Amino acid sequence: MTSIVVHYQEIALKGKNRPWFIARLVRNLRRAVSDLDVASVRALMGRIELVLGPAAAPEVIGERIRRTFGIANFSYAGRTTLDLDEIAAAILTDLGDRTCDSFRVSVKRADKRFPLTSPQAEREIGGRIKEARGWRVDLDQAELVIHVELLTDQAFYFFGKEKGAGGLPTGTAGRVACLLSGGIDSPVAAHRMMKRGCSVTFIHFHSYPILSRASQEKARELVTLLTTWQQRSRLYLVPFGDIQQQVVLSVPGPMRVVVYRRLMLRIAEKIGRLRQAQALVTGDVVGQVASQTLENLAVVGSVATLPLFRPLIGMDKDEITAEAQRIGTYPISIIPDQDCCTLFTPRNPQTRARLADIEAAEQALAIDDLVERAVREAVVEEFTFPSMHKRTQSLAETR
Numbered sequence: 001m002t003s004i005v006v007h008y009q010e011i012a013l014k015g016k017n018r019p020w021f022i023a024r025l026v027r028n029l030r031r032a033v034s035d036l037d038v039a040s041v042r043a044l045m046g047r048i049e050l051v052l053g054p055a056a057a058p059e060v061i062g063e064r065i066r067r068t069f070g071i072a073n074f075s076y077a078g079r080t081t082l083d084l085d086e087i088a089a090a091i092l093t094d095l096g097d098r099t100c101d102s103f104r105v106s107v108k109r110a111d112k113r114f115p116l117t118s119p120q121a122e123r124e125i126g127g128r129i130k131e132a133r134g135w136r137v138d139l140d141q142a143e144l145v146i147h148v149e150l151l152t153d154q155a156f157y158f159f160g161k162e163k164g165a166g167g168l169p170t171g172t173a174g175r176v177a178c179l180l181s182g183g184i185d186s187p188v189a190a191h192r193m194m195k196r197g198c199s200v201t202f203i204h205f206h207s208y209p210i211l212s213r214a215s216q217e218k219a220r221e222l223v224t225l226l227t228t229w230q231q232r233s234r235l236y237l238v239p240f241g242d243i244q245q246q247v248v249l250s251v252p253g254p255m256r257v258v259v260y261r262r263l264m265l266r267i268a269e270k271i272g273r274l275r276q277a278q279a280l281v282t283g284d285v286v287g288q289v290a291s292q293t294l295e296n297l298a299v300v301g302s303v304a305t306l307p308l309f310r311p312l313i314g315m316d317k318d319e320i321t322a323e324a325q326r327i328g329t330y331p332i333s334i335i336p337d338q339d340c341c342t343l344f345t346p347r348n349p350q351t352r353a354r355l356a357d358i359e360a361a362e363q364a365l366a367i368d369d370l371v372e373r374a375v376r377e378a379v380v381e382e383f384t385f386p387s388m389h390k391r392t393q394s395l396a397e398t399r
Helices: 015-032 058-066 084-095 118-133 185-195 214-230 241-250 253-274 294-301 317-327 355-362 367-377
Strands: 003-007 038-043 048-052 071-080 102-109 144-150 155-158 162-166 175-179 199-206 232-239 379-384 390-394
Touching: 003 058, 003 155, 015 038, 015 048, 015 058, 048 058, 058 071, 058 162, 071 084, 084 118, 084 144, 084 155, 102 118, 118 144, 175 185, 175 253, 185 199, 185 214, 185 317, 199 214, 199 253, 214 232, 214 379, 232 253, 232 367, 241 253, 241 367, 253 294, 253 355, 253 367, 294 355
Parallel strands: 102 144, 175 199, 199 232
Antiparallel strands: 003 048, 003 071, 038 048, 071 155, 071 162, 144 155, 232 379, 379 390
């Protein structure tokens, strides 16, 4: 096999904007395989071809493709001219010593000017293969399906399809800022937004030096993994311990968790606007913990002026855990750490906060000063894939 043929699905529905989406997907694929032996990545009549170099490792390249959003499926393919004898001969060569009880040929014509219809081409190619191998033809439940795609000046053939990540190409839907804890939920929420074409900026709140650096290390590991899906990420590490201490001194115990989260949203929105983010993202789930009752979610969310997305809002823990395992974040998320959310947490947090009461309690805090200070003291780290280079800088250096 000399090529990998990529097929997209949702992009095909984009009408006049389709060329822009395809160009972004081609760019993302080039970046994903930039350190591998791929000679070229090019769009060809409703599909994308990756031309493999002589030293290419198809399975490694396939794994990179599998983590590129916007792809419905892909196949390890051979390329020939449009001559049916040559197509059949190339298929027989690549089949090698493979055996099967039944087979069929499925032909698609990307260019309808080809002189034979698809069924006619199927019969011609299938007949040559049947004569050479003696296999039985089964059009309904064939053990082996041989796919042939006829373009204007070339043909592809392949023996199976690998499932892609689906969704839309990264970068086609704008930028969002995700509040990333060290838990199971928020990485899954971030991944879901990536799948819809969003570029995700990560914001992690920590309480170092009051607590250890463990939560920061988990955040870095999670962003490193998630960057294999979106190729470039920025992580903001925001010190939150001093703010929590001031809240403890000024706010009644049952209200503190809601006040913490409102402060986090304010800080995240400030950072998000610096990054031209168009929305905030959290891993909130209705009723999962005390701070996530409908009443508390409404009170916390009321401080945001950017749209606030909660992609997991109606999922249960088993569903989220299964998704975390599938995308690979689960083993990192369950590593024990000291999260800032557990610091100074009251024994009986309020479950039905009233906005007026929370706003009254916040009058004791210099909200604007706390937010400005947290944003100013944030440390920024940049991640790229496939090189996985990480660069640390202060927030002032990113402006």
